[in-house]
Amino acid sequence: MIVSYPTGHLSDVSAGPSADLLELALVNMDRLALQRIYSASGLTPLFFCEQFITPALAGIGEKWDRGELSLSHVYMSGRLCEDFMEQSFRGAPSSRASEDRVALAVLEDYHLLGKRLVGFVLRGGGVEYLDYGTVTAAELVQRVQDDSVRVLLISALMLPSALKVREVRDKLDQAGVPCRIIVGGAPFRLDPSLCDEVGADFCCASASQVLLALKLASGGEP
Numbered sequence: 001m002i003v004s005y006p007t008g009h010l011s012d013v014s015a016g017p018s019a020d021l022l023e024l025a026l027v028n029m030d031r032l033a034l035q036r037i038y039s040a041s042g043l044t045p046l047f048f049c050e051q052f053i054t055p056a057l058a059g060i061g062e063k064w065d066r067g068e069l070s071l072s073h074v075y076m077s078g079r080l081c082e083d084f085m086e087q088s089f090r091g092a093p094s095s096r097a098s099e100d101r102v103a104l105a106v107l108e109d110y111h112l113l114g115k116r117l118v119g120f121v122l123r124g125g126g127v128e129y130l131d132y133g134t135v136t137a138a139e140l141v142q143r144v145q146d147d148s149v150r151v152l153l154i155s156a157l158m159l160p161s162a163l164k165v166r167e168v169r170d171k172l173d174q175a176g177v178p179c180r181i182i183v184g185g186a187p188f189r190l191d192p193s194l195c196d197e198v199g200a201d202f203c204c205a206s207a208s209q210v211l212l213a214l215k216l217a218s219g220g221e222p
């Protein structure tokens, strides 16, 4: 059953901005309302993405799962958020080389917004990284070896993709590659035991945790 969403009160953020209001704005493809909610939140673009966009999209995903929204709602909501990030993160600071070679990838998955946020945090923290985009487990193992990567950041939004981290871990271990793996994405947030199950070293609930995780992965104090 596809429900129709009310639109009337979208222009009114006087009751306070919220992820629920943003969810309505996204489902109604109302870019202006998105901007108004962002302005009223008083947050930086990164914290707005983490505190408003991530829960609003998760709510949309759940409604799609229950048959209350169509896949085109999910797709268009994702597009609006992607455009918001594109504008907000333009001209982000450039990075410098880190002690350990770092790479960032999405594993067999086309959910790219989480990776985009992680990349933004890395650049903001001055960390240089290799962006592998979307790759298969076999490609990822090969590239990590070729580039001598020592910390691998993986974003996975679908459970089958998240489970593929196990394959990456096992192949890297078999090849004797000393690489730490840091994971993030909805399946890891929903099931904290998944991190150990797939052999990852650290799991992050949000992009802003990545700098701390990198420090821990490199053997530094938190």
Ligand code: B12
Pocket: 049, 050, 053, 054, 057, 058, 059, 060, 061, 062, 065, 071, 074, 075, 076, 077, 078, 079, 082, 108, 109, 110, 111, 112, 113, 114, 115, 117, 118, 153, 154, 155, 156, 157, 158, 159, 160, 182, 183, 184, 185, 186, 189, 204, 205, 206, 207, 208, 209, 210
């Ligand atoms: C938007 C969306 C889409 C968009 C993606 C657009 C894009 N350009 O990325 C589109 C429409 C393309 C899409 C397609 C599909 N989707 Co979809 N999608 C979503 C949705 C609603 C939001 C995802 C999102 O972008 N969130 C916002 C970002 C910012 O959040 P995030 O990625 O979680 O990242 C945060 C943290 O997790 C963390 N993080 C993430 N990665 C990493 C990595 C590191 C290293 C660190 C430190 C942190 C970190 O940082 C971010 C916050 O700071 C989710 C619902 C959900 N619960 O997430 C479903 C969801 C992921 N999709 C789902 C499905 C099933 C699909 C499709 C198979 C649907 C279909 N039948 O075709 C396809 C598959 C596409 C593919 N092969 O990859 C399911 C997966 C279910 C499962 N158990 O596997 C979900 C969970 C929907 C649901 N059922 O609730 N989808």
